[in-house]
Amino acid sequence: MMPGLVLGVIPFIVSILMANQVVMFMSCAMIAVAAGDMMIFRNIARYKSSAKDIVYIDHPTDAGGVIFER
16 A cells, blocks of 8 residues: 555645646556555455454465454
């Protein structure tokens, strides 16, 4: 999520203030690239469990991850 914020949202705001179309285009591209990170974060945030310990591990070959509960 951090690259989407640092390389996307913040430069987008700066590009609006400076009226710079090149920076705006690049920031929109970075926001689009960070869409996968946002979807994974949304899925983790929506996960509800009554378990005490939860560990999220990035899946080694597929998109997404694996959640372990104890």
